[in-house]
Amino acid sequence: MIREALPDDVPVILAMIGELAxxxxxPEAARxxxxQLKEALFGPQPAAFALIAEDAGEPVGFALWFRNFSTWTGTHGVYLEDLYVRPEARGGGHGKALLAALAQICVARGYERFEWSVLDWNxxxxxxxxxxxxxxxxxxxVFRLTGDALHSLAGSAPANGA
Incomplete structure (x- = not known):
């Protein structure tokens, strides 16, 4: 079963984020x-959304996603930040079911893209x-700025923030 995450799911989602890391x-990257997660998912202006995969009423996986936007198509899309299924539940169709649920969200909302990244070695x-x-x-x-490089670039911005 796939369902939308609830505030009470935050601890298990956070635990699975640690397992994924x-x-x-x-593992040290999952900070x-x-x-933070509760605010991001359930605050007044959610920045992300999550689905939970359950097996016999127990959470066994999750998908955490957010909306992106394509200037080329003029439509939103879904960016899948994390997809994780616990090892003991793998092979049970939970990952595919989570992806299918996100594809359904895209189609129902008129989003034209569903994207994510995967490590080359996986x-x-x-x-x-x-x-x-x-x-x-x-x-x-994929490019990423973090840490000193992020702060250095931010410090080079004009005073008006443009």
Whole structure:
């Protein structure tokens, strides 16, 4: 069963984020707190949304996503930030069900794109994504600014913030 996350799900979502970070070999990178996640998902202006996969009433996976926007199509889309299914529940169709639920959100709302990133070394997941018809964007490279580089660039902005 796939359902929308509720505020009471924040602790289990946070735990699964930690499990995902460990799987991706960067457990120290998962620094979000329960209050941050609760505000992001359920505050007055939610920045993100989450779905929960359940098996026998127990959360076994989640998908955390937010809206993006394409200037080329003039429509919103879904960007999947995290998809995770606990190891003991893998192979049960939960990942595909979470992706299908997000695809349904896209179609119902007229969004034309559903996008996400995957680590190059994660061959089992890449194979899974290909099996559902997803295609890699081989000509694109993800860039990221964090830490000192982010602060340095922010400090170079004109005083008016433009």
């Amino acid at each position: 460990a799987y991706e070999r960067v 979000a707190t329960e209050p 061959e089992p997941t890449i194979g899974f994504y290909r099996s559902i018809g997803a295609e890699p964007m081989d000509e694109w490279t």
